[in-house]
Amino acid sequence: MIRSEILREIAPILRNELVVCNIGIPSQELHAIDDQPSNFYMLGTMGLASSIGLGLALAQPKPVIVIDGDGSILTNLGTLPTIGNNAPGNYILMIIDNGSYGSTGDQPTYTSQRTDLAGMARAAGCARVVEVQDKDTGPALEDALASGEATVLVVKCDSGNAKMPVITMDPVVIRDRFMQAVAG
């Protein structure tokens, strides 16, 4: 499966939760598949989805699901120790690990070679780290929500992108409706 197929499958789970979605094609895919006010789309700033989601989870009690990528985690690796030492039970970091920089032409990342993100998350102090294959994402995400524990979920899948339109919504609109969903 490629990322967009996973997103389509888990859309009914995501719909009811606060979602912080990674820059580029992941946000375009989620926006096209199931746009919700409770989705925060990153339009820039590669690497910070996990950090934004962590700040949000620490600030309020609702569950927060971060949809991140292997390339973005690799560009902000300092996030893993911060998560390992601070993440509250309402924080779920889902890393769609397709071993490539999808938004820039599918150049390979190091996770397609020798680098193991689940192992790095454990070494950084993350207590609940789960690695699954693409087809098992939905049940693993539901388990993470039910566990009430901070979870790093690494989803191994194929490289590839769906052709989706660029998000043209104004960033302040994205942010404002998201904050209303957070407060609602």
Place this chain on the structure above:
Amino acid sequence: MNIDKRIADDLAANGVSFVTTVPCKQLAGVIEEIDRRDDIFHIPSNKEDEGMGLCAGAWMGGKRPAIIMQNTAIGVTINTLATLIQYYRMPLPMIISYRGELREPVACQVEMAVHTKALLAQLNIPTYHFHWQKDVEELDNILKYTFMCNKPVAILTDANFWGGYGDQ
């Protein structure tokens, strides 16, 4: 006057309850004070752009955030300031140790000091420079201004403000 306590008191009085820090020798006292207090949650960052991500999330979650860092971080965070904090119009007080200014003992620090105000000006970030201890009296108004306009605001605090480096 205890400057460290004064800064933390002003943050708390303005409802700032989520502070991330990347350390600097000059900031050691204020970081310790913030870590000690129950009315402010302190989360250390490994890098300043990561810290700004944490602050963005905390603000959307209903908390007023702040970041405490060195001016070298301006070189690290320009993209984050432009495409996250400014683009989504978020407030972010940045209490910045202004290394490389008067009474600085480490020459390399001057190399970023000479760019600091120019970079902040290029980004249209309101910038205040604390050089004398009494300048801290402006902090309360700066914090109110930051959360009024939903912008990142820089407060540069140099070695003279912090009392210098002793005999160096």
